[in-house]
Amino acid sequence: xxxxxxxxxxxxxxxxxxxxxxxxxxxxxxxxxxxxxxxxxxxxxxxxxxxxxxxxxxxxxxxxxxxxxxxxxxxxxxxxxxxxxxxxxxxxxxxxxxxxxxxxxxxxxxxxxxxxxxxxxxxxxxxxxxxxxxxxxxxxxxxxxxxxxxxxxxxxxxxxxxxxxxxxxxxxxxxxxxxxxxxxxxxxxxxxxxxxxxxxxxxxxxxxxxxxxxxxxxxxxxxxxxxxxxxxxxxxxxxxxxxxxxxxxxxxxxxxxxxxxxxxxxxxxxxxxxxxxxxxxxxxxxxxxxxxxxxxxxxxxxxxxxxxxxxxxxxxxxxxxxxxxxxxxxxxxxxxxxxxxxxxxxxxxxxxxxxxxxxxxxxxxxxxxxxxxxxxxxxxxxxxxxxxxxxxxxxxxxxxxxxxxxxxxxxxxxxxxxxxxxxxxxxxxxxxxxxxxxxxxxxxxxxxxxxxxxxxxxxxxxxxxxx
Amino acid sequence: xxxxxxxxxxxxxxxxxxxxxxxxxxxxxxxxxxxxxxxxxxxxxxxxxxxxxxxxxxxxxxxxxxxxxxxxxxxxxxxxxxxxxxxxxxxxxxxxxxxxxxxxxxxxxxxxxxxxxxxxxxxxxxxxxxxxxxxxxxxxxxxxxxxxxxxxxxxxxxxxxxxxxxxxxxxxxxxxxxxxxxxxxxxxxxx
Numbered sequence: 221x222x223x224x225x226x227x228x229x230x231x232x233x234x235x236x237x238x239x240x241x242x243x244x245x246x247x248x249x250x251x252x253x254x255x256x257x258x259x260x261x262x263x264x265x266x267x268x269x270x271x272x273x274x275x276x277x278x279x280x281x282x283x284x285x286x287x288x289x290x291x292x293x294x295x296x297x298x299x300x301x302x303x304x305x306x307x308x309x310x311x312x313x314x315x316x317x318x319x320x321x322x323x324x325x326x327x328x329x330x331x332x333x334x335x336x337x338x339x340x341x342x343x344x345x346x347x348x349x350x351x352x353x354x355x356x357x358x359x360x361x362x363x364x365x366x367x368x369x370x371x372x373x374x375x376x377x378x379x380x381x382x383x384x385x386x387x388x389x390x391x392x393x394x395x396x397x398x399x400x401x402x403x404x405x406x407x408x409x410x411x412x413x414x415x416x417x418x419x420x421x422x423x424x425x426x427x428x429x430x431x432x433x434x435x436x437x438x439x440x441x442x443x444x445x446x447x448x449x450x451x452x453x454x455x456x457x458x459x460x461x462x463x464x465x466x467x468x469x470x471x472x473x474x475x476x477x478x479x480x481x482x483x484x485x486x487x488x489x490x491x492x493x494x495x496x497x498x499x500x501x502x503x504x505x506x507x508x509x510x511x512x513x514x515x516x517x518x519x520x521x522x523x524x525x526x527x528x529x530x531x532x533x534x535x536x537x538x539x540x541x542x543x544x545x546x547x548x549x550x551x552x553x554x555x556x557x558x559x560x561x562x563x564x565x566x567x568x569x570x571x572x573x574x575x576x577x578x579x580x581x582x583x584x585x586x587x588x589x590x591x592x593x594x595x596x597x598x599x600x601x602x603x604x605x606x607x608x609x610x611x612x613x614x615x616x617x618x619x620x621x622x623x624x625x626x627x628x629x630x631x632x633x634x635x636x637x638x639x640x641x642x643x644x645x646x647x648x649x650x651x652x653x654x655x656x657x658x659x660x661x662x663x664x665x666x667x668x669x670x671x672x673x674x675x676x677x678x679x680x681x682x683x684x685x686x687x
Numbered sequence: 688x689x690x691x692x693x694x695x696x697x698x699x700x701x702x703x704x705x706x707x708x709x710x711x712x713x714x715x716x717x718x719x720x721x722x723x724x725x726x727x728x729x730x731x732x733x734x735x736x737x738x739x740x741x742x743x744x745x746x747x748x749x750x751x752x753x754x755x756x757x758x759x760x761x762x763x764x765x766x767x768x769x770x771x772x773x774x775x776x777x778x779x780x781x782x783x784x785x786x787x788x789x790x791x792x793x794x795x796x797x798x799x800x801x802x803x804x805x806x807x808x809x810x811x812x813x814x815x816x817x818x819x820x821x822x823x824x825x826x827x828x829x830x831x832x833x834x835x836x837x838x839x840x841x842x843x844x845x846x847x848x849x850x851x852x853x854x855x856x857x858x859x860x861x862x863x864x865x866x867x868x869x870x871x872x873x874x875x876x877x878x
Contacts (some may be wrong), residue, residue, distance in 0.1 A: 229750045235873040236866060242848045245866050247873055257770065259720035264860070273870075303718035330713055354769040354793060370771035370797035381871055386846060388792075417787055418705055419763035446810050452766060454792050477709075518705050518766075537704050539760065630714045639737075651709040652769060653732045 222493035224390050225459055227363040227427045229490070230267065233348050235382055239322045243384040249347035251377045252275055252333045255311040256284040256632070256666035257352030262314040272318045274381045279342065280315050281323040282308055283332045285632040288595050288622035293325060300634045318378075331598020331624045334358040334566040338442060339600050341471025345460035345487040350377055355566045356455075356650065357448040361441035361458035362468075363490050365425070388454045388623040389499035391424035395432040397507035399495070402682040404576070405440035406568055406646065406665035408432065408448040410512040410522045418520035423452025424500065427492065428458050432506035439572040446567045447648050449503065450519040458490035511681055513555055514650045515661040516541040521650075525668065525680045528552050543651055545660050546640070553662070553678045559641035561592040561673040562617075562655070563666055565629035568646035569597030571604050573666040577646075580670035580684045581617040587676025592619035593635060595627040619673070631656050644672040688802055690856035690876055692841045693827045694783060696756035699746055700820040706760050707767035708794060712776040714768075725772055726779030747780070751821055757784040759816045763787075765794025784826050788813045788831070799849040800859065806833055812841045 223231075230246070238244035245535075251274075253261075258280070267271070272278060272621050282495035291297040299305040303369065308325060315322035323330045328507050329340065334355050335557075337343035343359040350356060352374045359366035369383065370434060376383055393412055399405075413420075426448050428441075436444065441458045447458025456502035465484060468474050475483045510524035530548040532538045542549060561576050563569070573594060589590035594614045596602040602624055605611055611621045628635040631654070637643040641660030647654075650661035664672070667681035709793040716728045741748040742776050758777065764787040765773060774797050777785070784804040795805045804826060808816075815835065816822065828850060833841040845853075852859055 241851070242862075243846070245863065245869065247870070247877075260722050260771075263721075268860075270864075275834050284714075301718065306811050307718050307720060352769060352771075354767065368769035368793055370769055370772060370774075370793060370800065372797065372800040376860055376863055380866070380870060381749060381878060382866070383864055384848065384859055384863060418766060418789070422789060422792055424761070449767075449793075452763065452791060456761060475703075518707070521704075537702070540703070632714050649707075649709065649767060651707045653713055656708050657713075657732055657737070 221350065222496040224496045225363060225427060225457060225490050226365065226390050229346055229348065230387060232346065238387060243386045244349065248277070248350050248377050248381055248383060250279070250311060250337070250342055250349045252337060252349065252351035252356070253278065253280045253374065254284055254333050254353065255307045255353070257284045257371050258314065259307065259310045260371045261352070261378055262279040262385050264317065264372070264375040265318070265378055266517070270379045272320055272378045275319045275321070277381060278320045278378070280311060280320050280331050281330050281336060282311055282325060284626045284630060286325060286625045286635055288625050288627050288635055290623055293623045304633060307511060320519060328599050329395070331600060332566045332569065332626055332670055334446065335597035335601065338362070338438065339471065339598060341468050341474035342536065344468070344474070344483070345464060346490050354449040355446050357453070358442050358566055359445040360445040360455050360457040360682065361438060362464055362595060363457060363487065365455055367455040377412065387422045391421060391426050391453070392498040392501040393428045394501060394503045395428065395430040395475065395506050396503065397432055397505040398435065398614050399509065400505045402653055402667060402685050403509050403511055404665040404667060405436055405443040407512040408506060408517065409444045410663065411509050413447060413451045413519050413537065414512070414522040415504065416451050418518050419452040421448060421451035424453050426451070426453045427498070433458055434461065437572065438463060439570040439618060442570065443567055450648060460487050486633045496516055511665060511668050513553055513668060513678065515545065515547055517544055517650055517652050519648065519650060519663060525554060525678070554680060555677045556642065557677055558590060558636045558641040558644050561586070561590060561646060561669050562628040562643055562645040563669050564593065564595030564597070564627050565647035566597065567648045568666050569595060569601065571601050573646065574601065574605050574610050577666040577670035580615040580674065580681060581666060582613050584617055584674050586618045586673040588634045590673055590676050593622060593628055594674045595622045596624045598624045600651065621645045628655055636663070643670045645676065688858060690855050691802060691804070691828050691853045693825065693829065694850060695825045696783070697821050697823050698757045698816060699752050699755045700759045700817055701746060702761050702817050704761035705763045705766055708765055708773040709767055711765070711773040712770065717770060717772055720748045722775050724779060725776035727780070727782045729776040734861050754781070756781055757786060757824055757826070758782050759813070761787065762789045764790050766768065766791040769793045769797070771797045771801070774801045774803045778803050786813070791803050799846070799853070802853060804828065804845070806843045808833060808841055808843060817878060
């Protein structure tokens, strides 16, 4: 019977297949860890006197609670939040004690855990990747089965390199057509979430397919897969192709020489076979999409930027969300004043994201009263951006240019949006309080964020397209 | 872990849908390096005013919430972040089960690993529970039934192995460690 890509990857990693009584024992090729969800897992190992089974398949970095101010990362200035500083130290101690490679605070390869996997070339087609972070789905852009796990499962993988897992169902998202200028991968994935809903993918692994997906570069594919979890999905995958191989070819930790050729042979067998059945399927047309923006308190509360906030009668949860956001049903979002613009996160802080925002900001200033934070996804992204002068574009426009990290997406390090403030953010979650207590988040693409920063109002980026 | 078989409790109802783990335990409390003590920060931004005083109207601050072990929430409970701090906080507060029409995947897994029972019920049962906050329910994990005070018994499903572990106090890591030989074989074949 023809197989889906997910089924092939799953079967290749079954150490013990599932039965009615027990889940499958699934082998994990790459375990990424960070400071926030690992300390209790290491403690579980210590309680039992266990070792890390495969330090060679484990990589640690720090990103969630790390500072983004240069003087705090490199200058020896104290980290603002004491508990965060302690958590960072704890990861250093644990990695040293258990022999796990750590890309620490001042390491030139450090970055958001989901950005460095691809950069280093350790995220590879056909592999399994887990991390104690829900946005692990990002890695699925390479045809990798990648999903977020809890801390107890982090301990399971540290100790055994395996996880107990029930096989999820499959869900094909077929996207035909071509995205118009000014409409990005972020807009596409927000539209997908808007269509299937924030729990539309529960229990499923998504496979994004179709011409619109094939046309995306790797950065864009990662943006799409990153937000699979916002549709409730276990993971999201895109079949590897020439775009994938070209991206990986010169990455530092990919197989070399003959091993590369053998890997390529394996990877080419991964895509879903013709006639394979998915448990669910939907079809969409990328050609009809506009730039998207969220108006509520979950990523499914999303609309075209030219639209109006929908009206829903007798829905107290909907009313509560709009009350939190300080918005009214039926009103447009466009031209609403903005206080903060955040360009960053594992969703949209890769080099191409910074380039697209810089294209809007070049030679322009951000509006008076708007605070804009630009946080590259990794130190590598930061260096590459600086090499082509993007840092100057942002700084000259009046934005704050920082060291890499999760920053204002999760607000654990003190990079916060104020109470009642509106933030146009390229991150992935507009939950209540996500960017700070009382913060009001409008999720959008880097283009929309940059356009909104210039105007100081929610702005359709197509106003800035030249030609 | 202590085995779980049957328990009775009154319910607390939070009717919101899509209650995400950022609401259950906001990210600023994730700088902790232990599993204990998160109960006082459970639903922090819904529960406390800016000055730290409790919001008297919020359901967990009301006297009738004291001692309740069952939380009834709207559809897609526990969505968002994979933070296991969410079930840790709920358990530390005193909850032993979450009832909803849908529970997010990662939160459900994390809950089962910590002895917090995810109980998924049909719309009609959920509506009844929402309409009758404080109802005394009985949850029987052995029979996987939820018994309402109306004597109606609602079946629910729990993944077979998780149920076995919870009923017998068996630890999943111990089971996985018992598969070392198979893991070793797998590694050798792939090398």
